Amino acid sequence: MPDSNNINVEFTLNGNPISIDVAPRDRLLDTLRYALDLTGAKEGCGEGECGACTVYLDGVPANSCLIPTYQVSGRAIDTIESIPADALSDMLASGATQCGACTPGVVMTACWLKRHPELLKTHTVRELMAGNLCRCTGYDGIIDGITDGCQSNYDRGNAS
Amino acid sequence: MRRIERDYPIASVGGDIGLPADDPECPARGNTERTEFGRVAMGAVLDMLEEAKDLDSPTPRWVQSIGNQRGVGSQPTSTLMHCPDERPSARSPSSCKPDASRRQSKRADQPAPEVCVQRLEGISKLTGRERYVDDLPFDDALWGMTVRTRVPRGRIRQIKFGSAVDWAEFVVVDHRDIPGPNEVFLIERDQPVLAADYTRHMHEPVVLIAHPDREMCRRAVADVQIIVDEEPPALDYRLPAGPEQIQRNNDNLFKVLKIEKGNTERALEQAAHVVEGLYETGAQEHVYIENQGMIAWVEDGVVVTKGSMQCPYYVVNALKHALNRDESQVRVIQTPTGGGFGGKEDYPSNLALHAALLALKANRPVKIIYDRPEDMAATTKRHPAQTRHRTGFDSDGKLVAQHIDVTMDGGAYVTLSPVVLSRGIIHAAGPYACDNVLIDGRAVLTNAVPFGAFRGFGAPQTLFALERHMDVCAAQLGIDPIELRRINLIRDGQTTATGQVINDGTDRTAVLDQAAQAIRFREKQRAHESFNATEPYLRRGVGLACFWHGAGFTGSGEVALKxxxxxxxxxxxxxxxxxxxxxxxxxxxxxxxxxxxxxxxxxxxxxxxxxxxxxxxxxxxxxxxxxxxxxxxxxxxxxxxxxxxxxxxxxxxxxxxxxxxxxxxxxxxxxxxxxxxxxYEKPPGINWDDDTYEGDAYGTYGWATYAAEVEIDLRTYTARVIDFVAVQEIGKVLNNTLARGQIQGGVAQGIGWALLEECKWELGGMKNCQLTNYIIPTSADLPPIRVAFLENAYAHGAQGAKGIGELPMDGPGPAIANAIADAIGVHANIIPLTPERIMGMMDQTHA
Missing domain, CATH: 3.30.365.10 (Aldehyde oxidase/xanthine dehydrogenase, molybdopterin binding domain)
Incomplete structure (x- = not known):
């Protein structure tokens, strides 16, 4: 609460430099949502289980509910707001979103995965998406949306 | 607060969402690759039908589509869930179907061209632009929070406000601030909006607090102490309440229901075989990813509440009643809702009342957003249930008597328990014909947080018992479990337990056979024999469940709703x-x-x-x-x-x-x-008697058979589903992508309930109320869920549709339990089948 404890933090947000005063306890998720009105990232669990708050920290997916904002000083943060709609047509067609609450986090991980096809040599899509909980789709719509949008022909993540 | 004139762009296809529906590049139209996939999958369906002909069963003539083909070829083929099917769509500007000529030639006789639309708000959700209640701009509003009793039962003696915060900064509301009756308006009015002098469960709300700073609210909540003279709680619904635990009438029963057909006792006496069994299912938390939330304000004398909900008029009725207002003085607006599954059916009424009471007192907008632990602790869950079966068969394996006894835990208040019980017992005898059926059901008061609506609404509980029991019966009778079901499946002209004549032309045997065929039931049984004999640590099994789900409100419900x-x-x-x-x-x-x-x-x-x-x-x-x-x-x-x-x-x-x-x-x-x-107008020929529980319980039913293959690791006792097939007849499929999504999502929820999701209780409160230790399935926990629809248009549904949303919740539990029993020979009569429970069952079996 008291302003005297606030810390000034400078970081790159969706490609633009930003400077903001935050309280030491502020989570990156709250700074994004309540201070900067970037409400795409959602709070599902508040403890790093559900992935609805996924953002990129220096290009890598991270749970923004677990990151104190002051710690991102000098780092690059990208949010769902940086993802263009035209990148998502496969996921729309495959039924990757239903209620939409997990979706921004799912999309962040999915887009990262598409940019790193080398991961698929060692992991299945199902393993790589396991950090994003979805309660609506049963994941098939999500997995299909990712694999349909990729050119490579890899294992679709069968369990057996 | 910045009031928003129009918060959400009016969604329209091809309009604001940025994807012109008639654009040839519209992804829904498919591209070469998808069409190619389509041919692969279509071929697979045809292959399967070729195989189906080898069975002595009729080939289903209305096979629609199969997704995530896996068992058919040696390699998994890509998903095809073609939108919606093979019909021509010349008039459809946004048809999702590629290759119109192929469609035209395949089903030229089908007269009904149709429109198939992609999810309207899909792009808005995918890009994170959809604004849920916690996303709305919020400048001068207060945060609201709730102080709860933390004692399961007792008289509230005193509320102590501490000195850790300056209370002058806070708006504080208790029961004395309620303008009307202190009752949440629902089936009964036994639940107070805020506990006045008595608590019936651990998370009973007593005091509401509002402050501009959320952290200060948290501190203030921790600074309130509620002193309760504790009384003995009733905590186990399966046991009769002792005299000191009685809190309602003389038996703690919320509702008792009976269905009676024929003479069950006599038929059981005369039956060639009688098989008994006791089955149990646990509570389940909805885990909609968006937690419950509501914002309230007063505008020109009208109380407005806006938030995440399924049923805006439930909230209207609750506000009118407890705030003592007429309908023109309350207004309810839904915000985009991040999942419900029944969890946002009735609870939003409580939350809206809380936000409204604070807003009225503060004279400012107030926003209450539950965090996950509060949401999981304080809101409703699926009713735990115990079901006893005594089943009589004649010497040919034909059902002659079903005595079914169902007990459900209602929790501390009535909420929706009577109707959950009603749907539960109506579904309890399953999709079978039997001349003598006696079903007794009761919902019991306990001092647990109230149980409420959850996808399936009582039917998953009773169908788990029934379909697990059918496998037990098959084993005792020495009849193949598929054959036992085929013998007894209800046929057109026969009656259900409530005396409803089924006459819809659906080939239910074909549904069963197609599921068995798609999972390759026989082949897998054979393969598992050698697998289980040679593998040191892994055991595989296969099981299925045959079920039905009534669509729409039960009995005269739709008539009453008008x-x-x-x-x-x-x-x-x-x-x-x-x-x-x-x-x-x-x-x-x-x-x-x-x-x-x-x-x-x-x-x-x-x-x-x-x-x-x-x-x-x-x-x-x-x-x-x-x-x-x-x-x-x-x-x-x-x-x-x-x-x-x-x-x-x-x-x-x-x-x-x-x-x-x-x-x-x-x-x-x-x-x-x-x-x-x-x-609403009642379709002709549908009649229901609420007093005798006889007649047409539902306008129509969906019919389904789900099949599961599981693998159990004997080192960890962990069971996982490695293949899953869901075959159902649901009237006409209106939108294949959405329908498939409903089935796959419901199956995933069912798999979670069957294997992973266990509410741990302590004094009637959920102990593991966080996602760290209440485990729902991740993508890595699930196999591709293969879906097939059979179509048989329902005359009184829009475009021939039947209900679909709840059906997929019913099948996974019993199919998986049957598969586990098949794999390791345990009597898997309780879900969730967590590793601990499987270990216990194996120890018992081998002791």
């Missing part, structure tokens, strides 16, 4: 659907738009639909019970007809003629509004 819906013709010729049915992920907007566009012959882009605001939409009934597409969708059609009638058009008038007439009407009736309306 649901209404309105369409409005706007001056630009577009048509808006005004309904209180909510979009919560299941696709209400998309399907309603499709239905209206198809019915009027106009483009989906010319249909408008948005989140309901009760100042604008009539009461279309709650968004529950698999009723929206089927029942309310039919009202969309009839309201469109009524609109045409207002314009002097007959129902054959379609397309531009309709929109032109709407524009012309506005030219001559400036500043007036043009509406079409419809109200």
């Amino acid at each position: 649901s209404r819906l309105r369409v409005q013709g706007h001056a630009d010729g577009r048509v808006e659907i005004l309904s209180s049915s909510t979009e919560m992920g299941q696709g209400t907007w998309t399907v309603f738009t499709q239905i209206a566009a198809e019915h009027l012959g106009i483009a989906p882009a010319d249909i408008i639909i948005t989140t309901p605001d009760t100042s604008r939409v009539p009461n279309s009934g709650p968004t529950v019970a698999s009723r929206t597409a089927m029942v309310v969708g039919r009202l969309v059609e009839r309201a469109c007809d009524d609109l045409r009638q207002s314009l002097g058009l007959d129902n054959a008038t379609r397309g531009e003629a309709v929109t032109a007439a709407i524009r012309a009407w506005h030219n001559t009736n400036a500043d007036q509004s043009l509406f079409g309306e419809a109200q």
